Amino acid sequence: MKLVLILLASTGWTLCASQFYDQALMDYVENRLLAMEGHVHLWQEQLRQHHGELQDFHKQSNRTLEALRRQHAALSEDMAEAAARVERVERDLYSVESRTSPRACANQAERVVEQGVWSQEESRGDRDGGWEEIPSRVSDCVEIPSSIRSAKILKRVGAPKGVWLRDPRSSKVYVFNGTSGDTVYRFESVKEFGGSAGGALGRPIRLPSHWRGSGVAVYNGYLYYIQQGADVQVVKYDTLRGEPVDTAILPVESRSVVYSLNPETLADIAADDHGLWLLYAEGESEPNINLAKVDPVTLDIEQIWDTRCPRDKSEAAFVACGMVYVVYNTLPASRSRVQCVFDVNDKVASEEAPLFYFPRRYGAHASLKYNPEEKQIYSWDDGYQILYRLNTKRKLPV
Template sequence: MKPVFILLFSSTWVLCGAQLYYQGLMDYLENRLLAIEDHMHLWQEQSRQYQVELQHLYKQSNKTMAGLKKTHSDLSVDLEAAAIRLERVERNMDVVGSQMSPRACAKQADRVVEQGVWSQEESRDEEEEDWKELPSRVTDCLEIVSSIRSMKILKRAGVSKGVWLRDPRSSKVYVFNGTMGDTIYQFQSVKEFASSSGVTLGHPIKLPSDWRGAGVALFNGFLYYIQQGEDMHVVRYDLLRSELTDVAILPVGSRAAVYSLNPETVADLAVDNQGLWLLYASDENEPNINLAKMDPVSLDIEQIWDTRCPRENSEAAFVVCGVVYVVYNTQLASRSRLQCVFDVNDKVVSEEEPLFYFPRRYGSHASLKYNPDEKQIYSWDDGYQILYRLTTKRKLLV
């Protein structure tokens, strides 16, 4: 009987212990579930709060964006109006600059000499000053550029820098694609060049040596170009016979660029109705552009001038009737402007010196080649071939 009682007691104790264990486990699990539910409620509350804040932020962002769009629209309108006013101011400045002297200060005697008028009182006031005899006239041309009448963008062909020009004595057009090479391309006319689909589709002409920079010119059927070697040379090439006719050493002591914005052009050649001209810098420290009159046959230097036109920020130049016109720009290409004028005869008075901007183009000229028969400039601007038609007038003093 006693063993049976012990067995029942043991079984009862085991069952009670197991019940207590499972009850504790159930209580633990229930508490954990309650804690998880509390956390879930907290997360839901926080999510609702975040959603409300996000919606508020979204509405605020939309409101801010609407305000920014309106401000941008207002700024665009203001900028367009400012651009219109700026263009109007530039036109007015061009008009004023063409009618007034850019030099506000000048000696009274200088103005009297320019006007060719003397009074007895002015003679007495200035009689003690030293006066030099004026040099003989280099050219008999009486014209000076007054403005740019029109601009025509012919096409865009080739690389960003190059030269194109037409011989004043023929209709043929010659294209120098790039800043150096030994091959140029010939077209029978401007119209043929305009209708061609590429620069290299013209008739190729292989030169006896490399040309470099924008220092090229055409005169009476001959091509003149700058050749760089141990010395600087100007080459005279007969286009009709396809033969080299002469080579001359240039008076250039260094490889200093004549135009600071086009460093590959060490020396430039220009042609007008008076002949062949050379523009260069005598050395690296020379601040101004030098000008030389050349014999187109012998290539001899006939006379040299200091133009007093600075090389800094210059991009190109051309010569019309013995007057040098230097065009300037900025390092970050903007509107080109004619800013310096030099007359080899010293007959251009300050009141008639043209100072004007080229038609609106935000580029930089690699070359400007004047054709005296057409009174046009053949320009290469960032790969565009452009024609500028000039307006001229008679000089005040001859």
């Protein structure tokens, strides 16, 4: 009997303990659920707050974008008006230069054609819009270039820098694409070059060595170019036989350049009515451009002059009738201008020297090659091949 009572007491105690544990577990679960409901409620409040802030930010962004659109439209109008004003100022400046400045000798009636075609009084050709090349004529070299009469943008082909020029003897055109290489391209005429489709560069001619810069010339059927290498050399190349004839080392340092704005050109070769010329700088410290008369047969230097034309800000030069015309520009490129003229014969007084502006184009001239029989300049400007037809005047003795 005693044992039964003990068992009953133990069973009752166990049941009471189990009920107490279940109640505690239920209370814990309920408290956790209440805590979770509180967090969910807090998150919902924060979400509503963030949603409201996002809506306010969206409205503010729309207002800001609308204000920026209005400002952009106003700025575009201001830019268009400023461009129109700059164009008017350039026209007025050109007009003033044409009337008063010694650096622009063209009359107002002979303004440069900017549309890339010859003016009506200059144009020649058939009804299909072709144009005829000027026939070669012998010049007695009593007239010198005085101003730019008109300009023709022939085409755009090749690299931003290069050289193209015409042989007065055969009328063949040679194209040096880029600032160095061993290949030159030949066309039978300027008309063929202008009519070539796309980026065609004509018949390739492989040279025996690499040329560098714009220092090339064609004279009496020979190509003359500056050879790339440790020494600065001029190479005479026979275009008929397709082989080099002679070479000569020039008095030029391999690190010096003749034009500061075209550092690829160590020395420049030019041809005019009197023969072959070399433009160079003796060294990096030499401030001026030197001129040398070169024997086209032996490549010997016959005479040397200090032109007193500075190398600084020079982009190119050409020689016409024994006179050096040095063309200058700025960085960034602006309007090219002939600002220094040197006469080897001292027959042109300084106040009579023709200083003039080139029409504003795409950048700066990489090369300027004068053709004495046509009185034209073959220029390369940012990949564009341009012909400048020149006015001339008689030399006045000092």
